[in-house]
Amino acid sequence: MPLQRPAIRFYDEHPTPADLRSEVLDGLRRRGKFISPKFFYDARGSRLFDAICQLPEYYPTRTEIGILQQHATAIARVIGGNCLLLELGSGSSRKVRLLLEAVQPALYMPMDISMDHLLASARALAEDYPWLD
Secondary structure, eight states: OOOOOOOOOOOOOOOOOHHHHHHHHHHHHHHSSSOHHHHHSSSSHHHHHHHHHHHHTTHHHHHHHHHHHHHHHHHHHOOOOEEEEEEEEEEOOOTHHHHHHHOSSEEEEOOSSHHHHHHHHHHHHHHHHHHHH
């Protein structure tokens, strides 16, 4: 009997368009005008950020991956497998794969600002980790 993948449960807590409009207008009315960077994380902005993470000049992703490669087993021992692994700003979920393999959590909850990017990443993880809820 083939292993069944759990369904992806998605919760969209995105503000209403009126709230978004209000927030942008509020930023543009200020003396030091600004628009929150969260408004740039649509599908295209998320792809751009992924590309930036691959640049030699952008070291944080490589540094975080190195830390996880070195300490994933120790992290797994401390938190145990029967846990909820919550990842804020999960993006492409590239780094968390190291923890998923080491920890094998009871539940993984990725969170991100870009709905389309989040869904695509969650689908890829569901495909690669059929045991993961």
